[in-house]
Amino acid sequence: MTRGLDSARPPEGSARPPEGSARPPEGSGLHWAWVVAPVTFVTLVGSAAFRSVPGVLMDPLHMEFGWSHATIGLAVSVNMMLFGLISPFAAALMDRFGIRPVVTFALVMVALGSGLTVFMTAAWQLVLCWGVLVGVGAGSMSMAFIATVVNRWFVARRGLVAGVLTAGNATGQLVFLPLVAWLATHHGWRSAALTTAAAALAVVPLIVLLMRNHPADLGLRAYGATDADPGPPPHQPVGSSAGRALQVLGTAARQPTFWLLAGGFAICGATTNGLIATHFIPAAMDHGMPPTTAASLLAVVGIFDVAGTIASGWFTDRIDPRMLLLAYYVLRGVGLLALPSLLSPHTTPSTWVFIIFYGLDWVATVPPTVMLCRDRFGAADGSIVFAWVFASHQVGAAFAAYGAGVIRDRTGSYDLAFYLAAGLCVVAAFLSVSIRRVPSPTIADEPALAPV
Incomplete structure (x- = not known):
């Protein structure tokens, strides 16, 4: 079934697979999944441009307008809260209307919000x-x-592809963070804001031309699909998208696994986007480090995040995801505990160890969490369940973005925020290992929610 803007015909020269085939017939060319995945990656890179902005522009906005760290942190907090809470409804909208119109709308909104700041x-x-x-x-x-x-x-290579796509956010940080810092330093913060708006708009043509909603739109099955695991069917949800998102939440919320995943991921968001991405640069500047140096260090986190997340995807296909989460959170807590003693006016070998270490661990939690959501809650509802789990990630990030700003305003230092975050990582590790082991469902007609 095709629908909406995604009812596109196969590109010229592509072949429809024979009935029951797991992939296009030999000689038909590249599976379209390997077009959709790079387009998704580039889209995430372009949309991640704004993620570079808050930490870099916090001090310029403070200097020009006199706004406190807590006030600026509040704006970031609202962003992160909505970033998470909109996600489940966006997943349902993609299910109902298609990926292409939803993502196009999203890119325009990011560009509009970033561009309008020059007039505030x-x-x-x-x-x-x-x-x-x-x-x-x-x-x-x-x-x-x-x-x-x-x-x-994807049926085959799910963990690896999830890792590569998740790294798109880190790559966006890598690409734009030094540029945004340089523009803000030499040409003012408004030029940096306009650059991030342009980056989001630049990705729109790729989405319009190449993105497709489902393999069935091109007469294909998912990459690596088999009769035992054909992937989710191209169905039309009944009722509103909001209703579907809430229905899935209501069913998932009755399972302990959902709350264990949501609690751990809330701490993940607090210790990455909320604390480090928002406040690392101001914290480093408090110790005398130039903003461009601090921004470059945060960009290096992005470099190693790419490697760490892809490796995590590879490991997720082979190792119990619960054990991976346990290791990631413990290692992250160790890094946060050491950070206050590592910040100084100049970079040192110890600083580089933290940056590399934290980069490898930054969003390595995503592939195992995606896999756990799919395995426990089924292929049909797994994406929406993960969207709700990710909402908790952003709620945690929102509290950390605002709370760390309050701690800085009242104590004159970020040290307490880093220590509290290290303690939370221990809690996240405990929550992750508490998830019961359940075999991954393998039959095609699995229930929407697997028992836990």
């Missing part, structure tokens, strides 16, 4: 632009976008 004169306008507009746009193509693409287009 009051703190509420910062909250509206950074918080609401960018939050809604970014949330509409967040991790639920990754889970939707992976679950629909």
Whole structure:
């Protein structure tokens, strides 16, 4: 079944597979999944441009407008909260109307929110632009976008592809963070804001031309599909998208596994996007480090995040995802505990050890979490369940973004925020290992939610 904007014909020269085939017939060319995946990656890179902005522009906005760290952190907090809470509804909208229109709308919203900041004169306008507009746009193509693409287009290599796509956010940080810092230093923060808006708009043509909603739109089955695991069917949900998202939440919330995953992922968000991505640069500047140096260090986190996340995807296909999460959270806590003693006006070998170490661990938690959501809650509902789990990630990030700013304003230091975050990582490790082991479902007609 085709629908909406995704009812596209196969590209010229592509062949429809014979009935029951797991992939296009020999000689028919590259499976379209390997077109959708790179387009998704580039889209995530372009949309991640804004993720570079808050930490870099916090001090310039403070200097120009006199806004406190807590006030600016509030705008980031609203952004992160909406980023997470919009995600489940975006996953349901993609299920109902298709990936292409939802992601196109999201990119336009990010560009609009970032671009309008050049006209702001009051703190509420910062909250509206950074918080609401960018939050809604970014949330509409967040991790639920990754889970939707992976679950629909791939049966084989799911963990690896999830890792590569998740690394798209880190690559965006890598590409844009030094550029944003340089623009803000030499040409003012407004040029940096306009650059991030342009980056989001630049990706729209790729989505319009190459993105497809489901392999069935091209007469294909998912890459690596078999009769035992054909992937989710191209069905039309009954009722509203909001209703479907809430129905899946209501069913999943009755399972202990959902709350264990959501609790751990909330701490993941607090210790990455909320604390480090938002406050690492101001914290380093408090110790005398130049902003461009601090931004470059955070960009290096992005470099190693790419390697760490791809490796995590590879490991997820081979190792119990619960054990991976246990290891990731423990290692992250160790790094946060050491960070206050490592910051100084200059980079040292110990600083580089932290940056590399933290980069490898940054979002390595995503592939095993995506896999656990699919295995425990089924292929049909797994993407929406993960979107709700990711919502908890952003709620945790929102509290950390605002809370760390309050701690900095009241104590004059971020040290307490780092120590508290290290303690939370221990809690996340315990939650992850508490998830019961359940064999992955393998039959095609699995129930929407597997028992736990």
